[in-house]
Amino acid sequence: MSPAARVRGLKPDWISDPKVWRTEALAGLVVALALIPEAISFSIIAGVDPAIGLFASFTMAVVISIVGGRRAMISAATGAVALVIAPLNREHGLGHLVAAVILAGVFQVVLGAVGVAKLMRFVPRSVMVGFVNALAILIFMAQVPEMRDVPWAVYPLIVGGLALMVFFPRITTVIPAPLVSIVILTVITVGAAIAVPTVGGKGALPSSLPVPGLPDVPFTLDTLTTIAPYAFAMALVGLMESLMTAKLVDEITDTPSNKTRESIGQGIANVVTGFFGGMGGCAMIGQTMINVKVSGARTRLSTFLAGAFLMVLCIVCGPVVSDIPMAALVAVMIMVSFATFDWHSVTPKTLKRMPAGEIAVMVITVACVVATHNLAVGVVVGSVTAMVVFAKRVAHLAEVTAVAGSDGRTVVYQVTGELFFASSNDLVGRFDYATDADKVVIDLSAAHIWDASSVAALDAVETKYAQCGKTVEITGLNDPSADLHGRLTGELAGSH
16 A cells, blocks of 8 residues: 555545535534534523533533544533532532532543443443433423423424424435424524524523633632532543443444543543533533434534534524524424434334343333433443342352262262352252261352352351261362352351
8 A cells, every 4th residue: 555545544534525524514513503502501400601501512522522432422511410510500609610520520531541431331232222212202301391381383393394304305315404404494483583482592692712711719628529529420420421322323323432532531521621611511412313313424523513613603603593493403302302212122022022121121221311310320220220130030040950979878969050149049958958968069060159159158058068967079160160269168157
């Protein structure tokens, strides 16, 4: 390969392919339009000026497009982060909130560096499906307030917007249908002077770029102890939502992502956002779905342009953007919620074939998320439930079978399955201590010892046979089991 060819191979797709550039640019524009009312709404939840949320969305998107580990994923100000830091802002003011955002970013960098992203492998598919379905429900529920106590004209506008997004792609996919829908509905409402809620009604848009600076707080230990709990909670919630979103985009695009880099990138983005006076954020699943699933974006360019267009729209095109009817953006988000929901997971055919435990985990995940409006809570509760279901299922796989020895003075017990705290609990009761032969062999060649509970149970079996004047020999241990048994046997007296 020539040097020129190698250089071309290192270039991002959008540099050499105008079609990719157009797709990414238009996707970024649609996402930027959708980010504006969301950022303003989250600012209200956090109790800060709308500009604080918009600045956070700008800096998060631009920074994560460079340092993040998942291409085409959108990070911005989010409701989950707003809920976590709102009490801090109410009690101590904006300075403490900004300081907490910076500290949360530092926590995320540290957590990413120590490998917290690897915990994602323990999130089962049933939890992932529940997470996606709950997300779709939350996106839809977030639109309901925009459809209450509004002029009647809002409803035909929403229906018209949905119809445009369904049928316009049949004509062409060069321009994203959501962008076409937003433009047409805005032209109709402005041209016909239809009085409906608009983006401008959500709050004033900023007229200048954010300026970097230090948070207005005393740099004391008291300040640190005040903000640390909120910062740590924000770091955990932000990482969980971001990593779950990255995993979802991996599946949609059938491409891998670097979860460790994403974790550290989220931290860097929050640190930068804090120094620019923003309210912090994490991956936005709804806007990411617009970018990836609806608009077809696949590169970092769309993420960068979403942040850049956001500021351009606010500062340069503020009056025009303010006239966009909320009905147009509601229609986009309703379309996103329907596209996000995993309809296959709730079909009668799927439910009939799926194990009851898997269905229960999915339903519990959805219920927890919808009840708390916190995706992180649902993921944690769902994962714990899945572990309990798995432990209960595996516990029944441990079997003990007695076989008479060839010499008539020995009995052999063959143990099969996984021995851990749940399955080893009833192990002691599976032996016939009083009537067995003088020598007992416990064959573990088809079993595996996982924890101290299993070693303690085997010690208890040996003790009971010794009380009857009989000897026990344990055979067939694989190397890890032999190592664990050798280190703990006889050291766990009283633990069983």
